[in-house]
Amino acid sequence: xxxxxxxxxxxASSSYSLFFSPLSKRNALNSLLFYKRRRRxxxxxxxxxxxxxxxxxxxxPRLLSSVAASENGAYNNSSPEIAKSFDFASEERYFRPNFxxxxxxxxxxMPPPNVTGSLHMGHAMFVTLEDIMVRYHRMKGRPTLWLPGxxxxxxxxxxxxxRMLASEGxxxxxxxxxxxxxxxWQWKEKYGGTITNQIKRLGASCDWTREHFTLxxxxxxxxxxxxRLHEKGLIYQGSYMVNWSPSLQTAVSDLAKYSEESGHLYxxxxxxxxxxxxxxxxxxxxxxxxxxxxLAVNPKDERYAQFIGQMAIVPQTFGRHVPILADKHVDxxxxxxxxxxxxxxxxxxxxxxxxxxxxxxxxxNKDGTLNDVAGLYSGLDRFEARKKLWAELExxxxxxxxxxxxxxxxxxxxxxxxxxxxxxxxxxxxxEPLAEKALQAVEKGELKIxxxxxxxxxxxxxxNIKDWCISRQLWWGHRIPVWYIVGKNNEEEYIVARNADEAxxxxxxxxxxxxxxxxxxxxxxxxxxxxxxxxxxLGWPDLSAEDFKKxxxxxxxxxxxxxLFFWVARMVMMGIEFTGTVPFSYVYLHGLIRDSQGRKMSxxxxxxxxxxxxxxxxxxxxxxxxxxxGTAGQDLNLSTERxxxxxxxxxxxxxxxxxxxxxxxxxxxVPAWESLLSNQFDCEDSVLNLPLSECWVVSKLHxxxxxxxxxxxxxxxxxxxxxxxxxxxxxxxxxxIEASKARLYHSGGKSVxxxxxxxxxxTFENILKLLHPFMPFVTEELWQALPNRKLALIVSPWPxxxxxxxxxxxxxxxxxxxxxxxxxxxxxxxxxxxAKRISASVVASNEVIQYEMQINRFTLWLVKD
Numbered sequence: 001x002x003x004x005x006x007x008x009x010x011x012a013s014s015s016y017s018l019f020f021s022p023l024s025k026r027n028a029l030n031s032l033l034f035y036k037r038r039r040r041x042x043x044x045x046x047x048x049x050x051x052x053x054x055x056x057x058x059x060x061p062r063l064l065s066s067v068a069a070s071e072n073g074a075y076n077n078s079s080p081e082i083a084k085s086f087d088f089a090s091e092e093r094y095f096r097p098n099f100x101x102x103x104x105x106x107x108x109x110m111p112p113p114n115v116t117g118s119l120h121m122g123h124a125m126f127v128t129l130e131d132i133m134v135r136y137h138r139m140k141g142r143p144t145l146w147l148p149g150x151x152x153x154x155x156x157x158x159x160x161x162x163r164m165l166a167s168e169g170x171x172x173x174x175x176x177x178x179x180x181x182x183x184x185w186q187w188k189e190k191y192g193g194t195i196t197n198q199i200k201r202l203g204a205s206c207d208w209t210r211e212h213f214t215l216x217x218x219x220x221x222x223x224x225x226x227x228r229l230h231e232k233g234l235i236y237q238g239s240y241m242v243n244w245s246p247s248l249q250t251a252v253s254d255l256a257k258y259s260e261e262s263g264h265l266y267x268x269x270x271x272x273x274x275x276x277x278x279x280x281x282x283x284x285x286x287x288x289x290x291x292x293x294x295l296a297v298n299p300k301d302e303r304y305a306q307f308i309g310q311m312a313i314v315p316q317t318f319g320r321h322v323p324i325l326a327d328k329h330v331d332x333x334x335x336x337x338x339x340x341x342x343x344x345x346x347x348x349x350x351x352x353x354x355x356x357x358x359x360x361x362x363x364x365n366k367d368g369t370l371n372d373v374a375g376l377y378s379g380l381d382r383f384e385a386r387k388k389l390w391a392e393l394e395x396x397x398x399x400x401x402x403x404x405x406x407x408x409x410x411x412x413x414x415x416x417x418x419x420x421x422x423x424x425x426x427x428x429x430x431x432e433p434l435a436e437k438a439l440q441a442v443e444k445g446e447l448k449i450x451x452x453x454x455x456x457x458x459x460x461x462x463x464n465i466k467d468w469c470i471s472r473q474l475w476w477g478h479r480i481p482v483w484y485i486v487g488k489n490n491e492e493e494y495i496v497a498r499n500a501d502e503a504x505x506x507x508x509x510x511x512x513x514x515x516x517x518x519x520x521x522x523x524x525x526x527x528x529x530x531x532x533x534x535x536x537x538l539g540w541p542d543l544s545a546e547d548f549k550k551x552x553x554x555x556x557x558x559x560x561x562x563x564l565f566f567w568v569a570r571m572v573m574m575g576i577e578f579t580g581t582v583p584f585s586y587v588y589l590h591g592l593i594r595d596s597q598g599r600k601m602s603x604x605x606x607x608x609x610x611x612x613x614x615x616x617x618x619x620x621x622x623x624x625x626x627x628x629x630g631t632a633g634q635d636l637n638l639s640t641e642r643x644x645x646x647x648x649x650x651x652x653x654x655x656x657x658x659x660x661x662x663x664x665x666x667x668x669x670v671p672a673w674e675s676l677l678s679n680q681f682d683c684e685d686s687v688l689n690l691p692l693s694e695c696w697v698v699s700k701l702h703x704x705x706x707x708x709x710x711x712x713x714x715x716x717x718x719x720x721x722x723x724x725x726x727x728x729x730x731x732x733x734x735x736x737i738e739a740s741k742a743r744l745y746h747s748g749g750k751s752v753x754x755x756x757x758x759x760x761x762x763t764f765e766n767i768l769k770l771l772h773p774f775m776p777f778v779t780e781e782l783w784q785a786l787p788n789r790k791l792a793l794i795v796s797p798w799p800x801x802x803x804x805x806x807x808x809x810x811x812x813x814x815x816x817x818x819x820x821x822x823x824x825x826x827x828x829x830x831x832x833x834x835a836k837r838i839s840a841s842v843v844a845s846n847e848v849i850q851y852e853m854q855i856n857r858f859t860l861w862l863v864k865d
Contacts (some may be wrong), residue, residue, distance in 0.1 A: 019445055029727045052621050054647060091794075092801075094138075095205045095206060096796045098795075101141035101660065103549055105143040105144065106133070106138075106142045106144045106555050106556070107146075108555065109554055109584075110130065110147060112149045112150050115151060115152060116156045116157050116160050119198035119612055120608075123195070123198075123202075124611040124623060125560075125593055128627045128628055129627075129628065129717065130204075130558050131146070131203060131204050131205055131776070132773040132774060133556060133588075136773045139772070139794070139795070139797065141797065146204070148196070148199070148212075149214070150214070152215040152477060154525075161476075165183065168409060177475050177521075180476075190240055192213075201615065201620065202613070202620060203620055203777060205794065211793040214529045215478070220541065221540050221541055226480070226524070226528075226534055227481060227497075227498065234433070234434070234817065235429055237426070238428065238491075239426075240852055241421055242421075242422060242423075243419045244366065244419065245417060251472055251473065252413075252419060253566065257410070258408045258410050259409050260408060260409075261406070261409045262404065265335065266281050266400070267280050267335070267401045269397075271297060271313045271316070273311040273359065279295060279307060279324070280336045281339070282334070282335025284405065284407055286384070287382055287389055288340075290373055291343070291344045291361040291363040293322055293341055293358045294324070294337045294356070294358055295340055295341070296324075296326065297325075297327075297338055298326070298332045298340055299326035300332070301332045301337050303337065304829075310324050313325065317375065320806060329352065342361075343358060343360045343361070343365065344360050344361050344362035345420070349463045350423070360423055362423055364382065366422070366424075369839050382420070390402065392525070396632035425491075427480060428467045431466065431468050431573070434464040434576075435465045437576045437577070438576060439459060439462050440720065441457065445457055446582045447584070447586075449587045450633075451631075451632045453632040453633065454564060454587075468525075468570075470528050471522040471523075471524065472525055472526075473522075474522070477523030477524060478529055479519060479520070479522075479523055481497060481519075483507070483520070484519075485507065486516040486518065500519065502518075504517060526653075530567055531573070532578070534575060535578065538552050538638075540579065552583070553582060555584060555586065556587075558590065559588075560589065560590055561590070561633055564589065589634075591631075591636055593609075593638050594637050594638065595607040595609070595639070596638065596640075597637070609638060611623060618643045620642055621650050621775035621776070621777050625649065629718045629721050652733055653782070656733050657782040657785065661786070663744050663756075663760065664676070664761065672754075675754065680762070681759075681762055682804070691743075692809055693735075693813060694756065695806050696809045696813035697731060697812055698762070698805070699806045700805075702803040704727045704770070705766065705799045706802065707722055721774055724770045732764075736759075740756040740760055765783075768782055768783050769796060769798060772793050776794070780792065
């Protein structure tokens with residue numbers, strides 16, 4: 001071991017001093033300085049500097065004039081100036097697929113947001129993640145197509161327009177269908193672009209020239225798909241159990257949203273016919289007892305074995321008898337172990353009744369009131385009937401008890417009301433044969449779901465799939481292409497055609513020239529058109545369409561895990577059915593965004609974070625970077641602390657750019673720039689011959705490029721963000737920028753400074769490239785501010801991988817970092833005043849002492865905080 005003595009004398013040219021400052025938040029190198037002459041760096045025009053020491057080249061006028069800063073110097077890309085510098089009219093040329101550098105396209109179909117919508121954090125999440133993917137692959141040289149569009153949102157849009165009409169004193173019932181749809185189109189033209197413009201504010205680099213709307217005239221795929229499925233016998237009409245919305249007066253999705261709510265479990269006595277015994281039934285919906293067609297018990301339940309095969313009397317029905325049956329599916333542990341079967345108002349009861357051959361008895365009108373089957377309760381609202389019935393059961397002694405119970409309540413996503421299971425005549429798609437092919441796609445590896453654990457959920461749902469109700473009792477949407485014959489039975493006599501003229505022609509051929517026809521009034525489920533989105537937007541059913549030939553099948557489908565069934569699985573089934581190919585190779589499922597406490601955002605809790613407000617306060621880049629830190633499939637807790645931290649990161653990046661621009665050669669100094677740009681550090685000698693600090697930071701950068709590129713390719717975007725953040729802040733900004741000042745302000749001439757300039761520029765350029773997919777605004781602005789930019793950052797080549805690195809230099813510099821931290825900790829421990837200089841003795845091996853002396857000869861400066 002040897003000792004290196006560092007003296008305090010600053011007057012002797014051969015001596016070196018150590019300047020110590022207090023421990024900084026990030027243990028930055030700028031708290032320790034080896035130097036001959038200490039100079040302060042001018043970071044703004046208010047800090048002057050003698051030309052004999054250093055003449056900084058300040059920011060170019062374009063940068064200063066196009067960038068707004070907040071009062072504390074924070075970069076803020078929400079200003080009008082920034083919006084102007086990123087005018088989509090000029091920038092959108094970069095958003096279109098370009099085959100000049102590659103032939104393998106990367107294609108993403110944007111999940112079409114509802115045309116009625118306004119930006120929420122779910123939108124911000126998918127826009128951020130998809131834009132990251134697209135910008136990365138664009139820089140990699142692949143032709144990229146991110147295809148945007150909006151959904152006509154049948155129920156939601158009709159509700160919005162009906163409310164608007166109601167405010168004018170007009171009811172939809174007072175209008176013809178054509179008049180109403182005309183008003184909806186007028187509303188769409190006026191307000192439908194809101195969500196699109198808000199998505200653009202997030203920096204979405206979609207090909208907006210290819211934007212679609214699910215009711216576009218050119219999207220003929222919807223009608224064509226219906227006809228082809230019908231021709232194969234996969235679409236049929238029938239009366240079956242559906243989810244019914246009484247207030248909307250339409251069937252709604254069979255994948256209803258359930259909420260856990262406080263309710264009650266009602267215990268009711270059913271007399272056994274001909275005996276004095278009673279069976280007690282526990283139910284959450286007593287008003288449906290008017291639709292009871294049987295009682296059922298488990299055959300292994302000894303309590304009720306004696307009653308199997310006998311009859312029970314339904315309360316309040318004037319003595320109506322129903323059989324007592326045995327079925328193994330009855331849960332002995334729920335309630336009393338006796339199940340009332342009401343097949344007209346419960347999905348499980350419906351399928352059990354069909355299996356047992358029991359009749360279907362409906363007791364409810366489509367507006368949620370009870371019908372004549374309910375006798376004296378006819379005309380009462382379902383919930384009013386429940387209260388009245390329970391009160392009368394108590395009076396007659398048939399009510400046993402009512403106890404609190406947590407219910408899973410199906411609610412309408414649009415109206416919010418409780419959904420009513422109801423038997424109704426609708427159009428259905430037979431799903432089993434379609435599901436089988438979709439299951440095989442994952443099994444064979446043709447489709448990869450990220451994260452992989454969702455494959456199990458996908459497989460389970462498709463393995464237990466039910467037929468899909470695709471008709472809706474609305475006026476806004478794709479009209480079902482079915483025409484009926486006046487005077488004929490609708491269920492037996494109908495015509496399926498592409499338009500009215502074709503339908504009439506078919507009717508004439510079959511029924512004669514005097515026949516009259518009329519179209520089915522219903523429309524198709526919005527999810528039906530959405531299921532065709534990846535290929536309908538590319539020109540299908542025209543297989544010769546250029547976009548279909550170039551871009552189908554697509555590459556990636558990115559969306560929230562909560563619509564894996566609603567949308568993703570259906571797209572897979574329809575894509576295979578109509579094109580013979582899985583519509584995308586990957587499905588990336590992001591999680592939900594929750595508040596800082598992990599709670600779901602809701603207006604009731606008052607914890608909704610508006611992305612537009614967030615952009616105004618923190619900037620788009622900070623929001624995008626924060627959202628990118630999540631993990632696929634995992635919910636993300638969003639907090640102002642995270643946003644504030646990432647706003648600071650954006651500002652740090654901005655200030656680093658300012659520093660580098662101030663210390664580069666004048667843009668008109670052609671020889672200096674030719675020399676500077678010739679340093680690519682892509683060969684081993686160019687890295688090994690660098691001084692220690694430069695060799696260290698370039699080697700670390702090259703390691704980061706390899707790691708980040710690998711993570712990008714695996715869709716580990718959170719890892720890319722964290723690694724790049726740590727390198728930029730922890731290595732480049734806190735250590736190398738401070739170390740570079742020793743060369744930039746050295747009196748030895750331009751050649752010494754040129755080394756640091758080249759490394760600063762090279763490293764910063766690559767940092768901007770790595771971060772650009774996450775933070776497009778600040779990175780592009782900084783890139784454009786650098787002199788001699790031949791290409792915009794958005795289309796600049798991605799950094800090369802497998803570049804040389806020197807692990808020995810990394811190890812040596814890490815020892816130096818440890819030394820700095822140790823000295824700083826010692827100063828803090830002994831409460832040394834920040835301005836006081838003291839000597840230090842370093843005890844280390846001869847190897848360490850040797851390169852420590854080399855470091856001192858290069859006069860590495862460290863600036864006080």
